[in-house]
Amino acid sequence: xxxxxxxxxxxxxxxxxxxxxxxxxxxxxxxxxxxxxxxxxxxxxxxxxxxxxxxxxxxxxxxxxxxxxxxxxxxxxxxxxxxxxxxxxxxxxxxxxxxxxxxxxxxxxxxxxxxxxxxxxxxxxxxxxxxxxxxxxxxxxxxxxxxxxxxxxxxxxxxxxxxxxxxxxxxxxxxxxxxxxxxxxxxxxxxxxxxxxxxxxxxxxxxxxxxxxxxxxxxxxxxxxxxxxxxxxxxxxxxxxxxxxxxxxxxxxxxxxxxxxxxxxx
Amino acid sequence: xxxxxxxxxxxxxxxxxxxxxxxxxxxxxxxxxxxxxxxxxxxxxxxxxxxxxxxxxxxxxxxxxxxxxxxxxxxxxxxxxxxxxxxxxxxxxxxxxxxxxxxxxxxxxxxxxxxxxxxxxxxxxxxxxxxxxxxxxxxxxxxxxxxxxxxxxxxxxxxxxxxxxxxxxxxxxxxxxxxxxxxxxxxxxxxxxxxxxxxxxxxxxxxxxxxxxxxxxxxxxxxxxxxxxxxxx
Numbered sequence: 001x002x003x004x005x006x007x008x009x010x011x012x013x014x015x016x017x018x019x020x021x022x023x024x025x026x027x028x029x030x031x032x033x034x035x036x037x038x039x040x041x042x043x044x045x046x047x048x049x050x051x052x053x054x055x056x057x058x059x060x061x062x063x064x065x066x067x068x069x070x071x072x073x074x075x076x077x078x079x080x081x082x083x084x085x086x087x088x089x090x091x092x093x094x095x096x097x098x099x100x101x102x103x104x105x106x107x108x109x110x111x112x113x114x115x116x117x118x119x120x121x122x123x124x125x126x127x128x129x130x131x132x133x134x135x136x137x138x139x140x141x142x143x144x145x146x147x148x149x150x151x152x153x154x155x156x157x158x159x160x161x162x163x164x165x166x167x168x169x170x171x172x173x174x175x176x177x178x179x180x181x182x183x184x185x186x187x188x189x190x191x192x193x194x195x196x197x198x199x200x201x202x203x204x205x206x207x208x209x210x211x212x213x214x215x216x217x218x219x220x221x222x223x224x225x226x227x228x229x230x231x232x233x234x235x236x237x238x239x240x241x242x243x244x245x246x247x248x249x250x251x252x253x254x255x256x257x258x259x260x261x262x263x264x265x266x
Numbered sequence: 267x268x269x270x271x272x273x274x275x276x277x278x279x280x281x282x283x284x285x286x287x288x289x290x291x292x293x294x295x296x297x298x299x300x301x302x303x304x305x306x307x308x309x310x311x312x313x314x315x316x317x318x319x320x321x322x323x324x325x326x327x328x329x330x331x332x333x334x335x336x337x338x339x340x341x342x343x344x345x346x347x348x349x350x351x352x353x354x355x356x357x358x359x360x361x362x363x364x365x366x367x368x369x370x371x372x373x374x375x376x377x378x379x380x381x382x383x384x385x386x387x388x389x390x391x392x393x394x395x396x397x398x399x400x401x402x403x404x405x406x407x408x409x410x411x412x413x414x415x416x417x418x419x420x421x422x423x424x425x426x427x428x429x430x431x432x433x434x435x436x437x438x439x440x441x442x443x444x445x446x447x448x449x450x451x452x453x454x455x456x457x458x459x460x461x462x463x464x465x466x467x468x469x470x471x472x473x474x475x476x477x478x479x480x481x482x483x484x485x486x487x488x489x490x491x492x493x494x495x496x497x498x499x
Contacts, residue, residue: 024385049357049389050356052388055384056385095388095392095395096395097357097392098357099358099362099399101327101358101362102327105358131277132323132324133276133359134359137326158459160283164276167276167322170320174324191416191419191421192423196419200450202455223425225427232385233429
């Protein structure tokens with residue numbers, strides 16, 4: 001019987017040691033950029049306690065249906081250009097807390113990896129919660145037979161965040177997960193009134209970490225009011241705001257992922 | 267006399283923020299000694315048990331629970347007025363365990379931190395739900411990163427926009443207290459990175475007065491709801 005992941009060409013994970021740095025944002029914008037490049041993309045959201053992906057695509061009220069091969073992912077549009085799976089779709093009420101210990105989380109993650117009928121995808125992006133625990137161990141174990149392309153690590157510039165992301169790098173090394181690179185998010189804010197740039201969360205920590213660890217630096221993404229709004233509304237930032245400050249960095253990240261995938265295929 | 271217990275096992279940030287990176291935990295006859303920032307501020311974190319900043323704690327739930335139990339049982343805190351517990355994001359092992367292990371003590375309550383945007387609030391509503399489920403009182407909610415005032419032109423930007431009314435609306439809807447709003451200030455991150463006290467470094471910052479007001483409200487809550495015993499937050 002054909003595995004549900006057999007039609008997925010490249011799998012990549014988005015990780016961070018730290019919470020609130022923008023993993024879900026990077027997943028969302030990467031998916032939108034890859035779609036713009038003509039790719040078919042899926043996002044698997046394994047953040048079971050804080051699933052952010054459905055709202056970022058304005059499909060938070062959708063339900064999940066079953067088919068012969070398992071669960072049908074939620075498509076963000078008629079063209080089925082982006083497919084999503086998240087525990088967010090399985091909750092009866094959006095405010096319901098998923099208060100599960102490790103073993104129950106692991107069981108659902110195994111199901112998410114094996115039982116979603118993704119069909120043919122160019123990229124499957126896996127959004128994770130912060131940390132190096134059950135969700136991460138289980139996801140990497142379940143995905144191992146499918147040889148993921150690698151992991152993108154997201155940090156903010158300051159040392160407190162970088163300190164946790166260093167541990168995430170160790171996690172990747174220990175589990176044999178290739179590091180595609182580090183993204184430094186929330187890297188500077190340009191005041192819309194006077195154009196003064198302020199490094200609210202410091203600057204450069206992500207780039208330094210990449211250099212120190214010998215992994216690619218994928219770029220710095222600035223704080224961007226239009227990006228924040230777009231995520232709130234579940235809009236398509238890449239389509240609607242090509243002149244916005246975060247656009248170049250986000251599309252550059254997608255370009256580098258496309259290059260890595262292309263290299264792997266050849 | 268304050269004790270700060272960091273149970274974020276995978277991402278222990280407290281040692282760095284307290285200027286205690288590289289410190290180790292000492293054992294004595296009475297158990298593990300906390301690491302002291304000052305005479306009246308002791309800290310415990312898995313960070314002190316790791317030998318390198320690259321060391322990752324790649325543990326499943328049960329092992330994390332075991333360490334949390336040890337932290338509560340084996341650390342010789344002495345007489346303490348306030349025990350503050352820092353937790354990782356989520357509603358899972360660490361959260362269930364800390365509530366369970368502290369059930370014999372009187373926990374004053376939880377302070378829940380959010381940022382203004384709905385992406386954050388939607389998770390925080392779950393955290394509030396968690397507190398109700400495990401009968402943990404909620405002292406209140408703090409709205410962090412609440413607006414940014416440009417140091418040059420002094421105009422405000424809502425970097426994390428409260429598109430659904432922010433913490434204020436959520437607190438009204440869920441009948442919990444809003445303890446206060448803390449604005450973004452680059453000095454906060456800088457102080458934390460250097461392991462210095464932001465409140466001492468930037469006494470004039472609007473964020474400092476926000477923090478102080480919030481802390482006062484927490485103390486008032488504790489004075490009202492807890493007796494002479496140790497207050498656990």
